[in-house]
Amino acid sequence: MRILILIYALWTHAAFADTNAINKILNRAELSKENYSLYIKNISKQNVVFSYNEQKAFNPASVMKLVTTYAGLQLLGPQFQWKTEVLYKGAIKNKHLYGNLIIKAYGDPTLTYADLSEIIEKVQQQGILHIHGNVIFDESFFGKLEDQDAIDDKKYRAYNVNPKSFVVNENTVNFKFSIINEKIKIQTFPEIKTLKVINHLKLTDQGCNDWKDSLGYEIETKLNVTEIKFSGRFDKACESKNIDLSVMGIDRLPQALFEKLWKLHGGSVEGEFKNTYQHITDTLKIYEHQSRPLSLVVRDVNKYSQNLIARNLLLTILAENNGNPITENEAGRFIKESLMKGKVNLDSLEMDNGAGLSRNAKVNSENLGFLLEKAYTDTYMPEFIASLPNIGIDGTLKSRGKKLSVAKHAYLKTGSIQNVSAIAGYIFDKNNDVKVFVFIANDPKANESSKIQDELIEWTYLN
Structure with a gap:
């Protein structure tokens, strides 16, 4: 009996020591006690380490x-x-289409300028060069979506782009800033004749750390031309920088790119460019483009936190399952119900945005930990874990934790908006056990907690 009591005493002392070590780390964060959660579970040994x-x-x-x-x-x-399907209505004769060309979009968020160029080249090779009718973008798959308000005051930044059935280059234009002969040069890719750049930037010598915040830009559309006027400063130390901005309307950019590429490949269009949210019937298919498989696309979503791809993915899940109406709220509800039917406990989940770009989204750390544990035993575990940033190695964690013992041994997804900071995923600890780790803070000082998060992740790896 004395031996059992001694063993119990030693075990409880070790447990309290562990708890005290974690609490000491948490106390240094200066977060209000009610404003954060932490969940660590050793799924190899099936015991909760700390919660x-x-x-x-x-x-x-x-x-x-x-x-x-x-x-x-x-x-x-x-x-x-x-x-993405290319359809037509009418008759084709000697490379002339007497009718309408229809681009039927199915929500592909990965479609690039190069992809669109390839689609157009293939269609023209199939026998349509001159269109005596309209080019119609059929976006009935999602239907007309309500734009969600931007998460912050930077509404033109790429991370704030709203989802849509047909997008090219994530509805952004790339602006490259470089210094040539003591002057700031701005180049755009792709170049669009209906986009005019006005450069009022001042060259400075103050350092390059906050170069994006030092840019000012105003956007105005006059008739069919969009003007972007850059002001503020660009520093000599920056040398060359790039930023993606969504400066053209959600319909205008794909139309402008299609028109440019169609003519660049030698084609002509007699009619207009139009968008419709109604399904067009009695069409014939001439070409179909397919994206990379989802197993690869989820890496873009998680490793590089691609918001538009995540939001379109959420809507696609609902649309592919014949959901109606197609909204982000309905898609969030559908996912919650579907996963809970599959015995994934997500009773706390409130989801209205696949990217987490929302002030209304909620979930508790225990539910997230359960999802991670379930994912580890699922058939698609390799694809899921491979999509997460590896600390100190790649993605959003490439420059983080390089000098820690846990470097290379943790696959974690980060999240951050004003007053919110979170990180969750898997830690393969020094004893070859697998642990799920979830930390979420909603606090005025949340965005200052990354150092504390790293200490907790390191402790989880070592203990």
Whole structure:
């Protein structure tokens, strides 16, 4: 009996020592006790290592992408590919189409300028060069979506682009700033004749750390021309920088790019460029483009926190399952119900945006930990884990934790918006055990907590 009591005493002392070590780390964060949660579970040994506020729901910011990508792999499959169809109505004779060309979009968020160029080249090779009719973009797959308000005051930044059935280059134009002969040069890619750049930037010598915040830009559309006027400063130390901005309307950019490329390949269009949200019937297919498989696309979503891809993925899951109406709120509800039917406990989940770019999103750390544990035992575990940033190695964690023992041994998704900071994923600890780790803070000092997060992740690896 004395031996059993001694063993119990030693075990409880070790447990309290562990708890005290974690609490000491948390206390240094200066976060209010009610404003954060932490959940660590050793899924190799099936024991909860530490939990605090684990059943209280918090906003997870981009960590919500874990739910979106897990659901995508489960409900669509890693082999899923988005398609974009080119259809027509009318008659083709000697490379002349007497009728309308229709681009039927199915929500592919990965379609690039190069992809669009390839589509056009293939269509023209199939026998349509001159269109005596309209070019119509059929966006009936999602239907007309309500734009969600930007998460901050930077509404033209790429991360704030709203979802849509047909997007090219994530509805952004790339602006490259470089210094040539003591002057600032601005180049755009792709070049668009209806986009005019006005350069009022001042060259300075103050350092390059906050170069994006030092840019000012005003956008105005006059008739069919969009003007972007850059002001503020650009520093000599920056040398060359790039930024993607969504400066043209959600319909105007794809139309402008299609028109440019169609003519660049030698074609002509007699009619107009139009968008419709009504399904067009009695069409004939001439070409179909397919995206990369979802198993690869989820890496873009999680490793580089691609918001538009995540949001379109959420809507695609609902649309592919014949959901109606197609809204981000309905898609969030559908995912919650579908995953809970698959015995993934997500009762705390409130999801209205596949990217976590929302002030209304919520989930508790215990539910996220359960999803991570379930994902580890699922068929698509390799695709899911491979999509997460490896600390100190790649993605959003490439420059983080390089000098820690845990470097290379943790796959974690980060999330951050104002007053929200979160990180969650897997830690393969020094004893070869697998642990799920979830930390979420919703606090005025949340965005200052990354050092504390790293200490907790390091402790989890070492203990």
